[in-house]
Amino acid sequence: MSVPSVALVGTSGYGRRHLEQLLAWQGEGLLRLAALVDLTFDAETRRLVDKADLQLLPTLDGLAVDLTVVATPPHTHFALAEQVLRSGSALYLEKPPVPLLSQLDALRAIEPRRRAEVGFQQARAVVERVESLLPEVGEVERITGHGCLSRPDSYYTRSPWAGAWYVDGEAVFDGVLFNPLAHVVHTALTLARRIDASWRPESVEADLYSVHDITGDDTGVLRIRSSHGPVVVAVGTTAADVVRPPAITVHGTRGRITVPHQGDAHPLLEALKNVDGTPDPLIDLDAVRPFVSVVNQAVAAGEPVRIHRTTGISDLVERVVDTGNLFAELGSGWARRPARRVDREATK
CATH class of the missing domain: 3.40.50.720 (NAD(P)-binding Rossmann-like Domain)
Known part of the structure; x- marks a missing residue:
């Protein structure tokens, strides 16, 4: 053949x-x-x-x-x-x-x-690993996708679209949770839907900032709620003072688990083996709709706030993971603007 x-x-x-x-x-x-x-x-x-x-x-x-x-x-x-x-x-x-x-x-x-x-790299491997551990946490209350990356200024000066939400009026949405950490956000949203099939991103609270000299964001938190199922939080930065690899943390009634966002499977290899086969339902075009919807809701909440380079961002990300609070709710000093909420209907 x-x-x-x-x-x-x-x-x-x-x-x-x-x-x-x-x-x-x-x-x-x-x-x-x-x-x-x-x-x-x-x-x-x-x-x-x-x-x-x-x-x-x-x-x-x-x-x-x-x-x-x-x-x-x-x-x-x-x-x-x-x-x-x-x-x-x-x-x-x-x-x-x-x-x-x-x-x-x-x-x-x-x-x-x-x-x-x-x-979306490793989505299936991570989802299946998390699901195998869910009995340890009891009823799932919150799922958080998180990561602390460090990118030099040159990462954002390499092209006009890097770190931009718009280029010449055209949507790019190159935010930290929309691109560098998009895979953990998608996985967190996928897990919420696997736990409760009726889960939908009905509202998004966005708390977004930029440390680098860019028009988009490089540090931010999203809190996503549905009428059914767990709260989903996504938090991350590309201006980390301490690098922490992307991961998924699940909080439940009996405890919490954290699973690194990595695995052995390579979805492109699977596609090569069977180009005429059924796509993986975790990463097909239908499966990614919640992710794109959340991105659009977050952008609709307003432009990010420019802040000066600061220490402690990585620890603050960990506090978000621990509490489910937004930066502005943790008294960080630089994150003073109240987060803005956008309901799903606002993006239609």
Whole structure:
């Protein structure tokens, strides 16, 4: 049986990691890398594929492959994903999926001819690990996705969209919980729905700040409530004074558990093995709707507050994990603005 042909759209940033992995899998005979698509190809990309038999293309136009991996800036995802879905190729769309809920719903309205998934890394492995430990905590009251990352200023000066909510009026939403820590937010929301199938993100309280010189946020807390099921909290920073890896913490009536957000499964590999198969229901286009809805509600709450670089952010993140409170409720000194709440109806 022939191996699937693959195109990679986007070869810098996270796309470079995909390129290296795809080349390794090609060496194992798992796929045929047929094309790279990008506006430009730097010297390192050309070196990596120097002896590979593939096309370097500026667009997807006319390209026919079994699977297309899209690893481009968030605000380009919608147009590319729509083109891929209409072409008949399977789609692996790097996270975050798309900025706007209207864009996601437009993609969901297209009947996919092949597998379509979003690259929320390790979602299934983490969800299943957490679920195996839930008997220890009793009835689940709160789920928190959290992480403390440290990014230099150069991380945000590498491109016009980095750290921005909008570029030339176009939605990007490159916030700390919307992109660098999007995977833990999605997993926390997924767990809430697994615990109570009627769980919906009915209201979002957003407490967002920026330490770096950016127009978006790099430090923030979201508290998400539903009429049914647990409260979900997401908290994180890319301005950490102490780095703490992403994790999921669950509080229940009998205690708490914390599970690192990592695992052995690689969803892209699963997609490669069966491009015509049923997508993983934890990361298909329907499954990511709560995440995109929460992002839209958080942005609707208002722009982030600019603060000076400060120590103690990582400890404050831990206090949020412990208490479920927002920064502004913990008396941090710099987080004085009352959090703003947006109900789901406000985003329609």
